[in-house]
Amino acid sequence: MPQTAARRALRAAAVIASTAVASVFAVTPGLAADPIRIGSVVSATGPASFLGDPEQKTLKLYVEALNKKGGLMGRPVELVLYDDGGDANKARTFATRLVEDDKVVAMVGGTTTGTTMAMIPVFEDAKIPFVSLAGAIEIVEPVRAFVFKTPHTDKTACQKIFEDMKSRGITKVGMISGTDGFGKSMRAQCMKVVGDYGITVAAEESYGPTDADMTPQLNKIKNTAGLQAVLNPGFGQGPAIVTRNYAQLGITLPLYQSHGVASKSFIELAGPAAEGVRLPAPALLIADKLAENDPQKKVVMEYKKSYESATGQPVSTFGGYGFDGIQILVQAIERAKSTEPRKIRDAIESTKGYVGATGLYTMSPKDHLGLGTESFRMLEIKGGDWVPTETK
Amino acid sequence: MLKRVLSSRLAVLVLLAAIIAVVPVLAPSSFYLRVAALVWIFALAALGLTILTGYAGQVSLGHAGFLGIGAYAVAVGPAKLGLDPLLSLLLGAVLCGLVAYAVGRPILRLKGYYLAIATLGFGLIVALVLTSESAVTGGPDGMQVPRMVLFGWRVSGVSTWYWITGGALLVGALLALNIQASPSGRALRALHDSEVAAAGVGVDVAKKKLAAFVLSAVFAGVAGSLLALMNGFITPDAAGFMHSIELVAMVIIGGLGSVVGAVVGAAFLVVLPQALTVLQEYEQAVLGLLIMVFMILLPAGIVPSLRRLLLERAA
Incomplete structure (x- = not known):
């Protein structure tokens, strides 16, 4: 009976389609009082899920x-959360949905630079923070006007590293990136x-992201006279190989790595060669080792x-960005005593001395990040573990 | 009567035009217009695959690569070369055609799985180049696409793009329908059924396959340009493997070889993820399940199955 089979199929399809359509128009069941709606679009799945998943959970x-x-x-807070899968086009659509359909008062999210840049015009046009x-x-x-962010930038990391070099009297460095x-x-x-x-970069080398040996580049650096330290801006396996080659060549100058390798897997990959390497990292990485009187403890x-x-x-630093993002937002709403997006925006901009998981934030009309170099801790690897070099 | 209406080219165009005209009236907010505009854009790209896969029976798993080329044409052209966005769109379409010609000539000698794998490789290469040539393309973080200015009028806003994309889809549908009814369309369908038989009755199999591939690439390229111009921002994941698969899925779910089917398939895969967000983490699983259910119950695709049902009733 092909006809009845087809009809049954059609009916099943109709049911599925109608539930799907119904759920588009369905209003999420309301809480007792009128909820404050905060929107979020993160990349909880896809290639950036190692960033987006802890953010979503946080x-x-x-x-x-x-x-x-x-x-x-x-009033209860309702988090309207969508997963863009790391796709900038989807992020843009969800951003439009948050603004046009969900009527959120503010948004915290945007896991990658790509998805964030795709969503910015939507919130700027709608004047929603x-x-x-x-x-x-x-x-x-x-x-x-309406865009803020919580993760520290590469610039802050560079400043932190150079600060530390300066305090050790280093003025001439090599760089391999x-x-x-x-x-x-x-x-x-x-x-x-x-x-x-007052520091000059006297030798500069680079390597590809999948290179397996950096000995030639490091040899050139080794043979440059008068260097006092070497800096390696990098992410992933590259810095671990640089660190190993560095030790194999017997270079004794201090080696600085970036916050891009601030994870246990770097120490495991680089092995004993990692001893003495310095790098800037957020306080979250050494939560247990922070002094009791540390403001962030x-x-x-x-x-x-x-x-x-x-x-x-x-816990990961990425979840920490999410924690600071929502906390800054919530505190701004409290200070503004309003859910008017423009007033929330003004309140976020006036964030002062907020102590977060990532660092201490003080924003201004000229600075919509508000993190100083003190948000980074200079760590040294000793005995296969992180040790803070400075005590606050 | 019903049969004549269902197979009439004009009826298909009128139906599409009517849907495009009605959606803005029903849409409660411009979010719905954006989703609809995305449906029109992806339907346009899927129409290209309707010609290639539906008519000619060739599988491409790298069509998002052409989408990416079209998208980056309107991003790189105005930003780095100072070209007019509209000119960049046209150049992007031409570039897609040329690349498809160059790539298609050797690739289309391959059959079946081999062709699918070769196009898959092509798509991956495009995505890789877009990701790593960061001096030109902005790398994995993507790049801004300058706003299109037509005769001093700055083209922006969701509803403007809704009408532009809707219009583009109608033009694409008209082309696809005319090709279907033309001698070339018949030749394509003949080689779909049997290459040997088609060659036997005098169809230049290699040439027709190549033509279908080039045309489908141009469709995808224009769709990519529209996507980039509408969003004002583009990242390399537009050319990613998952998007290639999505395009193929649209054509198959909607109904192979059917113009309306391409639109229905695009609507299925663009609208459904928005509808399923209520399920949160189960969203992806349910989406996959729904696709399976549809393919099991309506193996010929949504539109051909429905059409057959209507015709059976009428008979």
């Missing part, structure tokens, strides 16, 4: 805890600020505990 946990404590200004969780400095430079997106961007930022610290430990007990996974 945002959900935060809003859950906030509502348990009675919400915001006596957007706190981005992506890295690139282009997001806040030049300053856009990766040609991947991260390495290129950080190299450019470092070259911009290096002069401010309490925030960092609380976030770490709540995240790790709820998810069973180790």
Whole structure:
């Protein structure tokens, strides 16, 4: 009976289609009081999920805890969260949806620089504040009225490294950088600020993201007279190979790595060669080792505990960006005593001395990031573990 | 009567035009217009595959590569070479055609799986080049696409792009329908059924296949240009493998060889993820399940299955 089979199929299709359509128009069941709607678009799946997944979990946990404590200004907070899968086009569509359909008062999200840049015009046009969780400095430079971000930039990392070099009396350095997106961007930022610290880059080399041996480049650096330290802006496996080759060549100058390798896997990959390497990293990485009187100690430990007990996974700096993003937003709404997007924007811009998981934020009309170099801790690898070089 | 209407070219165009005209009236906000505009754009790209896969029976798993070329043509042309965006769009379409010609000549000698794998490789190469040539393309973070200015009028806004993309889809549908009814279309369908038989009755198989490939690449290129111009921003993932698969899925779900089917398939894969967000983390799983259910229950695709049902009823 092909006809009945087809008809049955058609009916099934109709049911599926109508439920799908119905769910588009369905209003999410409302909470008791009129909820404050905060939007979010993150890349919880796809190639950037190692960034987006902890962000999503952090945002959900935060809003859950906030509502348990009675919400915001006596109203529950509703997090409207979408997953763009790392696709800039999808992110743009979800951003339009948040603005046009969900009528959110503010947005925190945008896992990658690509998705963030795709969404910026939507929020700028709608005049709704957007706190981005992506890295690139282009997001806040030049300053856009409604766009903020929480992750520190490569520039801050460069400044932190040069600060440390200066304090050790280093004035002439070599640089070897990766040609991947991260390495290129950080190299450019470092070259911009290096002069401010009276330091000159006397030798410069580069390597491809998949190169397996950097001995020739490092040899050239070794043979450059008068160098006092070497800096390696890079991400992924490259810096680990540089570190190994560096030790094999018997170079004894101090080696500086970037925040791009601030994870345990770098120490494992580089092995004993990593001993003595210095790098800037956020406080979250050494939460347990922070001094009791450290201003960030309490925030960092609380976030770490709540995240790790709820998810069973180790805390990451990326989730920390999400934590700071939503917290800055929530505090701004509290200060503004309003859910008017323009007033929230003004309040975010006046964020002063906020102590977050990533660092201490003080924003201004000229600075929509507000992180100083103190948001980074200079760490040294000793005995296969991170040790802070400075005590606050 | 019903059969005549269902197979009439004019009826298809009138139906599409009517849908395009009605959506803005029903849409509660411009978000719905944006989703609809995305449907028209992806339907245009899927129409190209309707010609290649539906008519000529050739599989391409790298068509997002052409989408990417078209998209970056309107991004790089005005930003780096100072070209007019509209001219860049046309040059992008020409470039897609030329690349398809150059790539297609050797590739289309391959049959079946080999052709699919070769086009897959092509798509991956395009995505790789767009990602790594960061001096020109901005790398993995993407690049801004300058706004199109037509006769001093700055083209922006969701509803403007809705009408532009809707118009482009109608033109594309007209072309696809005319090709289907032309001697070339018949030749393509003949080689779809049997290459040997088609060659036997005098069809230049290699030439017709190449023509279909070039044309489908131009469709995808124009769709990519429209996508980039509408968004004002483009990243290399537009050319990614998943998008190639999505395009093929649109054509198959909607119904191979059917112009309306391409539009329905595009609507299926663009609208459904928006509808399924209520399911949160189960979204992807349910989307996959729905595609399976549709393919099991309506193996010929949504539009051909429905048409057959209507005709059976009428008979």
